[in-house]
Amino acid sequence: MSYVEHVEQFHGLPAFTFPPYANPADLPDADAVAWRLHCGPYTTDEGSGSYWKRFTESVELEKVRALIFGSPWYDGDAGRSPDELLGLRSRFAGLEALFLGDLEDEEAMISTIGLGGLTELLEAFPGLRELAMRGGEGLEFPVTGHEGLRVLRIESGGLPREAAAQIAAASLPSLEHLELWLGDDWYGGGTRAEDLAPLLACTGKPALRHLGLQNSPVQDELAAALASAPVVGGLTSLSLSMGTLGDEGAEALLSGQPLSHLRELDLSHHYLSQDMMLRIWTELEPQGVRVNLTGRQEEDADDGWDEESGRYIAVSE
Template sequence: MSLSEHCAEFAGLRVVDFTDETPGPDLPPAASVAWRIRVGWNESTSRYLEKFERFLERVDVSRVSALIIGYCGGGYELDKPVARLAAAADRFPDLRALFVGEILAEEAEISWIMQTDVTPLLAAFPLLERFEVRGGSELELSPVKSTALRVLRMETGGLPREVVRAVGESDLPNLEHLELWLGVAEYGGDATVADLAPILAGERLPSLRYLGLEDSEIQDEIATAVAGAPVVARLETLSLPMGTLGDEGAEALLSGQPLTHLKKLDLSHHFLSDEMTQRIRAALPGVEIDLRGAQVEDEWRYVAVSE
């Protein structure tokens, strides 16, 4: 997903912005689209909550399967919208996909988005199959159990280690796609390789096919840990893009367990030498490899998304 454009599709459905000015007959059938609720950049959280109440009144939310919480006011704070949605959970028996914080860079930088404890949402909507979050500041998560969840994505410029640990301690037997933007310490991304150990072991993730450990300033260390991680053997896609990956991390990947079973290896936005990119392609001839976005290392390396 892009940080500069609103998503046009979510969970396989066309995204429609709910507007309380649209005549009732012109609203699409509730189950036919993914609904986004957001307000303008100069509007308040109170206006967002007012719009949400109108949404409950005018749309048959019992049939809504996909919902996006977008820009929710000048404070970029999601606690009240999240709490209100959780309180209305019984009105949304068919909700299967939820995106909390689809806020563009022009509305608020990703590190400015003030998230909240999202655990109550996963508890309130136990049938969620797809759960996505943007923004790491104030983000909290406790370990959860879900047999429904298939996709978990967290886009941040800094993902707190407590959240990473909670993901690793969660029981998600049917999770197929896990994507974590780890970010940098300056913006709260303080997770270490040790914090990732339960994820890399994969014991609680028997169905995982896509693993993304992305946008990290310790990407070489992560690549080294991934090279021997048990979870890799069952993956179809290994995604390590947007971070500071250099020849050291790539060497570890090539020297570790075989990766020839992968369908795709994403290493885009990297600091690899031309020689190393050639070695990777030669070693994995049957794998789709994304090596776009080669960066020139000057005095320091940088991730693609931080502030």
């Protein structure tokens, strides 16, 4: 399956691509959709400047709740917050959600989508409730954080280790949902459990209810760290999906602190043995924990990123 596709829904709203040369009378209400801004790659396509100008003149920006930025704002190494958005920050008074880098595989490899620094963007929109990003190259997250952000999701084939540590240390008192695709060392990743120490200790994120530490080649190490991490006690759902989780990591989870308070445990795309899968189901499902163990992978020393284990993550390049 493909994990990297254009979003169809965002912030509880259907995604709607602002069309070229649209008649304003045919457009949906400004607050009824998540507006996706995307220009075609060909010289015959409308230019980004003209496209943005039409959008700002055709849509009541004050009522826009969610924006999705695709190409050309985030293509390859662009790596910046859209200056166009920052320039009209006063008009986007009702903006609650942003998705940066909504590109599919044929448009740009996820490991090449640059995001850059987010300090100015977060400061410009104190009312932001949800921030999703695809990519990670050059990402910098302000350690001072954001007071109102409730959902933070980063899809990456290689989330910079420094950025992951900044997110772990950031003050996000309203954050309820955190999802990080950590990615592979070869594509700019490399995050280890020690980098996430403040997050695991539940420092700065008291409202957190869902935690996803996903798409990692050190999934066993992360599972072992979570087995005794204070953050787990406040969660209702936990995801260690898309990575290289094996029996060692699963054993650590089951032998650690109780998980019976969780509603969901997502371990999909894993390298667990049949015996371990049965044990997880037997121990957790009767306690009311919905466990996702789909996508079992077979180890292959000739095909995995890790030559010793023969395991690979779901999304890298």
